[in-house]
Amino acid sequence: MGTSFKFDKDPPNELMSKTVPKEQTSSKKEETSFQLDEVNAEHHAFNLAQVKYLRTYGAAITGVICGLLGLASLYGFAFYLVSFAFVSIVLLMKSHFRPGDFFIESSAVTTGGLTADVMLFLMSWVITYNVVHVL
Secondary structure, three states: OOOOOOOOOOHHHOOOOOOOOHHHHHOHHHHHOOOHHHOOHHHHHHHHHHHHHHHHHHHHHHHHHHHHHOOOOHHHHHHHHHHHHHHHHHHHHHOOOOHHHOOOOOHHHHOOOOOOOHHHHHHHHHHHHHHHHHO
């Protein structure tokens, strides 16, 4: 079950879909001034789920990489922050640097989940480090 990385209109076959209804994208003024009740809730929920998926698995993989490399102390946390920033930049690029078209709050792409996945990162980092370098 793979996830394609396209920006089409059908949520099940893509990474993100626009939350602005199709009729409103014709005018620039209408596109930038949509109200909360005009947001397609299904697409917005799908987009948030995709970002959460990427963040969660990214944190786990980053922890495993830190453990395999033997990073300790602040170097591991710095690696987590760099990988988090990389994923944020990729998500911004996929949204054509307009995350407001895909999310109600733009912070869902840039900083959403920064602290939520730290525990998963720490767990995978510590377990991998102990298995590879201590045992």
